[in-house]
Amino acid sequence: MKYLIETFGCQMNVHDSERMAGLLEQAGYESTADERDADLIVINTCSVRERAEEKLFTRLGELRQMAIEEGQRPVVAVAGCVAQQEGRHILKRSNAVDVVIGTRNLKRLPMLVERAVEQGAGAAPATIDLDPIDDVSFPLGVVRRSDPVKAYVTIIEGCNEFCAFCVVPYTRGHERMRPVAEILADARHAVDTGAREIQLLGQIVNHYQAPDDPACDFAALLERLNTLDGLERIRFASPHPRHVTPRIIDAMRDLPKVCRHLHLPVQSGSSRMLAAMRRRHTREEYVELVAALREAMPDIALSTDMIVGFAGETERDFEETLSLTAAVRYHSMFSFKYSERPNTLALKRMNDDVPEEEKTRRIVALQGLQKTIQGELHSRAIGRIEPVLVDARSRRRDWELSGRTSGNTVVNFAGRPEWIGTTVAVRITGANPNSLRGESVNS
Ligand code: SF4
Numbered sequence: 303m304k305y306l307i308e309t310f311g312c313q314m315n316v317h318d319s320e321r322m323a324g325l326l327e328q329a330g331y332e333s334t335a336d337e338r339d340a341d342l343i344v345i346n347t348c349s350v351r352e353r354a355e356e357k358l359f360t361r362l363g364e365l366r367q368m369a370i371e372e373g374q375r376p377v378v379a380v381a382g383c384v385a386q387q388e389g390r391h392i393l394k395r396s397n398a399v400d401v402v403i404g405t406r407n408l409k410r411l412p413m414l415v416e417r418a419v420e421q422g423a424g425a426a427p428a429t430i431d432l433d434p435i436d437d438v439s440f441p442l443g444v445v446r447r448s449d450p451v452k453a454y455v456t457i458i459e460g461c462n463e464f465c466a467f468c469v470v471p472y473t474r475g476h477e478r479m480r481p482v483a484e485i486l487a488d489a490r491h492a493v494d495t496g497a498r499e500i501q502l503l504g505q506i507v508n509h510y511q512a513p514d515d516p517a518c519d520f521a522a523l524l525e526r527l528n529t530l531d532g533l534e535r536i537r538f539a540s541p542h543p544r545h546v547t548p549r550i551i552d553a554m555r556d557l558p559k560v561c562r563h564l565h566l567p568v569q570s571g572s573s574r575m576l577a578a579m580r581r582r583h584t585r586e587e588y589v590e591l592v593a594a595l596r597e598a599m600p601d602i603a604l605s606t607d608m609i610v611g612f613a614g615e616t617e618r619d620f621e622e623t624l625s626l627t628a629a630v631r632y633h634s635m636f637s638f639k640y641s642e643r644p645n646t647l648a649l650k651r652m653n654d655d656v657p658e659e660e661k662t663r664r665i666v667a668l669q670g671l672q673k674t675i676q677g678e679l680h681s682r683a684i685g686r687i688e689p690v691l692v693d694a695r696s697r698r699r700d701w702e703l704s705g706r707t708s709g710n711t712v713v714n715f716a717g718r719p720e721w722i723g724t725t726v727a728v729r730i731t732g733a734n735p736n737s738l739r740g741e742s743v744n745s
Pocket of ligand 1: 461462463464465468469470471505506542
């Protein structure tokens with residue numbers, strides 16, 4: 303039996319798909335990249351941005367059409383945040399689904415698809431499993447990593463912050479910490495099987511406190527990972543600014559394996575908007591935090607998430623977003639137009655009152671500014687020699703390799719395929735808005 307997993311959304315979803323792939327392979331399934339060859343298709347959905355539900359139903363319609371043309375369809379399971387959020391409603395809109403599985407129930411996927419696979423797609427009533435299971439353990443060595451060089455390791459699931467715009471606490475549940483013993487075993491196993499970089503994942507990754515060791519907070523976890531032989535780099539996403547402690551800054555400064563990059567979501571440059579968003583920090587506190595990070599690590603690269611057009615955002619609020627962007631000078635930014643999401647406080651109590659054309663104008667202005675800043679930062683890198691961890695062949699040119707600096711910037715350069723998985727000293731020779739070009743200094 304063959305399976306195909308289609309993944310939308312964030313790194314957490316990518317890693318959930320790696321986990322589901324491992325569970326299915328343990329149950330005897332083989333992977334395929336061809337949907338016409340698949341006996342089972344799992345659609346791992348994301349609902350953070352608008353139209354996520356429509357994307358799912360469009361895809362289900364395509365699978366239905368494929369089934370009509372082929373005379374039979376694969377078993378279809380819907381997983382991820384849209385599955386958790388929409389549950390039974392998915393079955394009302396589509397008869398092409400056999401299993402709907404919630405974000406906390408992934409370990410039951412092989413068991414849930416078993417009956418549908420045995421009886422044939424659509425032959426048995428669809429199964430829905432959305433029970434909020436709090437167990438965050440995952441069997442060692444089962445994950446089927448999609449990247450040979452970088453390994454994701456989840457350390458926290460769920461979130462207790464309830465930012466006004468965010469659907470995550472409703473789809474992923476309350477915050478649950480993984481035991482540190484399990485995290486270290488996962489990391490050890492990943493390194494033993496070829497990973498050179500560990501990326502720790504959690505909705506508020508820096509809020510970590512080990513349930514099995516009161517002495518192990520996030521900084522202590524970084525210290526313990528830093529001692530792993532064979533591991534070269536540690537990254538993490540995403541921290542919440544209000545939980546970045548002096549201990550974490552010290553650990554980032556002092557531990558050589560922790561990358562000089564921090565993705566530090568801010569969402570708005572206006573303290574008034576931050577309060578409306580329930581972010582629980584002000585612009586001034588964020589700017590102070592950036593200054594403390596830069597004082598400890600002058601070479602640190604910062605990236606962020608920004609929302610424009612949140613409920614009640616005035617032109618003045620937006621100008622504060624532009625001025626914060628200009629002041630911090632982020633190396634990269636994910637920016638979005640605000641859209642209402644199900645269940646959120648903003649949907650229930652606030653008015654989505656910024657017209658769509660105005661949101662578009664603001665995002666174009668913000669992205670234009672960010673592109674200029676990124677271009678300037680990249681141009682300044684020309685002439686430097688950067689250690690680049692090579693992770694793959696370049697997407698555009700077969701003879702080129704692609705890797706990342708410690709600051710998380712993509713660098714493309716000519717090299718040999720056997721360098722994949724190693725760190726190469728690269729002289730930066732050219733800059734594009736989203737990447738750098740270079741040449742190996744030891745070739
Ligand atoms: S911190 Fe806020 S934005 Fe991040 S996952 Fe939690 S609720 Fe969502």
